[in-house]
Amino acid sequence: MTNVRQLQPHDQADPHGQEHIDAERTVLGGCMHQPREIPIVRGIISRADFSQPAHELVWDALTHLYDKGDPTSPLAVSIELEKRGEIKRAGGSPYISHLANYGGEPGYYAEKVRERSDLRAEADLGRRIVQYATAPDAVPGGTTTFIDDYLKRQAERAAGRSGDPADALIAELLDAASLDDMPTLEPLVGDLLHLDSLARVVGPSGHMKSFMVIDFAGHVGTGMKWHGHYVRQGTVVYLVAEGARGIRKRVRAWEKHYGLKMDNVFFLPRPVQAMSPEWDTLIEAMHRLSPALIVIDTQARVSVGVEENSAKELGLVVDRMEQLRAATEACVLVIHHTGHVGEHGRGSSSAKGALQSELHVSKKGDDARNTIVTMKIGKQKDDEQGGDLQFGLRVVTIDGETKADGRPVTSVVLESLDNRPKPLAPGTPEWLVAALAEARIDLAWGAPRVSKWCAEKGIQMRKDKIEEAVRIRKRKGSFDEALDARNGLPPNLPRDLESPPPPKNGGTPGEVDQTRRSDIPPNAGGGTGDAPKPPPSPRSPSREGGGVGEDDQETTPETPQCDICKTPLTGYRLDRGYTTHLACDPHTGSHPNAPTANHPDTEEQ
Numbered sequence: 001m002t003n004v005r006q007l008q009p010h011d012q013a014d015p016h017g018q019e020h021i022d023a024e025r026t027v028l029g030g031c032m033h034q035p036r037e038i039p040i041v042r043g044i045i046s047r048a049d050f051s052q053p054a055h056e057l058v059w060d061a062l063t064h065l066y067d068k069g070d071p072t073s074p075l076a077v078s079i080e081l082e083k084r085g086e087i088k089r090a091g092g093s094p095y096i097s098h099l100a101n102y103g104g105e106p107g108y109y110a111e112k113v114r115e116r117s118d119l120r121a122e123a124d125l126g127r128r129i130v131q132y133a134t135a136p137d138a139v140p141g142g143t144t145t146f147i148d149d150y151l152k153r154q155a156e157r158a159a160g161r162s163g164d165p166a167d168a169l170i171a172e173l174l175d176a177a178s179l180d181d182m183p184t185l186e187p188l189v190g191d192l193l194h195l196d197s198l199a200r201v202v203g204p205s206g207h208m209k210s211f212m213v214i215d216f217a218g219h220v221g222t223g224m225k226w227h228g229h230y231v232r233q234g235t236v237v238y239l240v241a242e243g244a245r246g247i248r249k250r251v252r253a254w255e256k257h258y259g260l261k262m263d264n265v266f267f268l269p270r271p272v273q274a275m276s277p278e279w280d281t282l283i284e285a286m287h288r289l290s291p292a293l294i295v296i297d298t299q300a301r302v303s304v305g306v307e308e309n310s311a312k313e314l315g316l317v318v319d320r321m322e323q324l325r326a327a328t329e330a331c332v333l334v335i336h337h338t339g340h341v342g343e344h345g346r347g348s349s350s351a352k353g354a355l356q357s358e359l360h361v362s363k364k365g366d367d368a369r370n371t372i373v374t375m376k377i378g379k380q381k382d383d384e385q386g387g388d389l390q391f392g393l394r395v396v397t398i399d400g401e402t403k404a405d406g407r408p409v410t411s412v413v414l415e416s417l418d419n420r421p422k423p424l425a426p427g428t429p430e431w432l433v434a435a436l437a438e439a440r441i442d443l444a445w446g447a448p449r450v451s452k453w454c455a456e457k458g459i460q461m462r463k464d465k466i467e468e469a470v471r472i473r474k475r476k477g478s479f480d481e482a483l484d485a486r487n488g489l490p491p492n493l494p495r496d497l498e499s500p501p502p503p504k505n506g507g508t509p510g511e512v513d514q515t516r517r518s519d520i521p522p523n524a525g526g527g528t529g530d531a532p533k534p535p536p537s538p539r540s541p542s543r544e545g546g547g548v549g550e551d552d553q554e555t556t557p558e559t560p561q562c563d564i565c566k567t568p569l570t571g572y573r574l575d576r577g578y579t580t581h582l583a584c585d586p587h588t589g590s591h592p593n594a595p596t597a598n599h600p601d602t603e604e605q
Contacts, residue, residue: 022102023112024055029102030109031062035072037106038063044110049117057081057090058099074100118154125150141277185356188292188331189216190229192377195292196329197356198321200299202336207363208373208414209335210243211250212391213295215414216333218254220293221264227389227416234292235264241271241301253396253411271301274320287327294324299336311348318354368393368412390417427461429468435459436473443473448570 031038047056061080065072078096081087129143186195203209219226223233240247272282303317325332358378365371373391391414401409424431447467560569564584
């Protein structure tokens with residue numbers, strides 16, 4: 001029969017039949033007789049959960065009367081429906097009276113109504129997906145919007161129970177006292193980056209943005225302070241959507257510079273499009289991994305096909321970034337290029353409103369020796385914007401790698417210019433300490449040997465400054481701390497444990513064999529050319545009140561002494577093998593204890 005309309009899926013008989021309709025009637029009839037149950041029922045269902053349009057109208061009239069404080073009897077409901085002109089659409093007065101025959105527990109049956117409503121929503125979602133996917137112009141991923149709407153509605157229902165948007169919104173309202181219970185921003189890198197936030201690094205192409213972000217990633221992964229700023233250690237995921245082949249060299253340079261592996265940092269060397277279904281997969285993967293920092297390098301490469309000058313289209317991309325942030329509570333850090341003019345990120349400025357932080361990176365200089373990289377705080381939504389930060393570049397040679405023409409492979413790392421100590425002034429004890437540390441001079445050397453070393457190196461320093469340098473070296477007891485001060489590096493850097501330790505007697509391995517000091521008499525029992533190691537002499541009576549203190553004296557039995565006056569023998573006389581001071585010499589001296597020409601020892605000589 002051609003005049004008979006085919007039944008559509010939503011027209012077919014409900015498998016539960018009269019049962020779920022009676023549940024709706026019981027809810028309405030029970031609320032008419034027990035209006036105190038209306039708030040409970042409101043917390044479970046909304047008018048959209050009723051399957052019958054007539055029941056929606058009755059519920060509207062019933063709740064309106066309750067809110068006004070009027071009676072909710074069947075007669076009062078009928079009068080209210082007549083005022084609204086909806087009595088016929090609601091089934092007429094006889095149907096309202098029929099509802100009054102239903103009673104029981106409205107809250108219990110409201111749960112049944114909600115279950116049937118959820119099942120209908122799922123069935124409707126399935127029909128919409130099938131309808132769209134089978135259309136002639138269907139494209140993959142086009143049903144994502146349907147699914148998102150459904151999930152959003154379910155989340156609202158879970159939060160507010162009823163699913164009524166107004167109820168859910170009211171439930172979210174906070175009074176002033178409740179604001180103290182809200183979590184505060186948790187810093188990730190100083191005052192620059194925060195957990196559970198969306199941030200962006202912008203700058204012209206080729207101005208070290210990626211180097212800056214790799215530096216962030218390495219410090220967060222290892223937990224080291226970032227150029228003096230606080231760092232919370234955590235997992236880092238770096239989405240290398242641009243320049244994937246160059247990332248390895250930059251990471252190796254960073255590791256060599258700091259002497260440790262870039263642990264807890266993971267790289268995905270390809271783009272994931274923000275508007276594709278794979279972005280949802282990325283969100284789920286990051287939710288499971290729970291990183292502290294997610295880097296997206298760059299915004300343009302994960303939003304291919306999006307008109308970045310369109311506030312609407314770019315807003316959809318930002319929303320996808322926000323979904324990633326909300327699912328992980330990480331800092332989502334996006335790298336973006338600036339336009340041809342100014343410091344603003346390329347494209348629509350609407351994206352900036354969603355950012356917690358925006359950092360501008362730029363550089364000046366034509367090579368690593370004179371390049372200065374400046375980072376400006378373009379935006380901090382909830383914090384005071386600090387001053388600019390400046391960095392220099394240090395060239396690092398990658399171990400074991402050479403170019404085709406034999407030249408070494410190099411990269412650069414950032415060094416803070418703001419956190420670098422002032423250079424040590426030449427001629428100061430601190431400067432000498434750093435120079436001795438750089439030369440790996442034995443820490444046991446006393447003032448006499450250091451004085452001799454200075455003379456050999458052409459370093460002119462007063463005796464009191466040399467003695468002060470010796471005291472500083474003994475107090476610190478470390479080469480590395482002095483070297484860090486000289487190189488402008490922080491004192492808490494990890495050391496390369498694979499590097500061979502310096503020789504115990506100072507200098508470099510093989511130094512004695514390469515530069516034999518043949519003019520120095522050998523030690524007793526020592527090899528040819530071994531220099532004696534006299535410790536500093538005890539204070540002589542003529543130096544009372546000055547010079548090296550008692551704690552710095554080294555009075556060992558091996559200290560060479562003058563054969564005549566029995567005081568320590570130092571200086572060139574000792575170095576050349578003499579056993580007496582010049583003044584005590586039996587032929588040239590004038591010391592009262594020196595032998596005279598008539599002395600038996602003199603005659604024997």
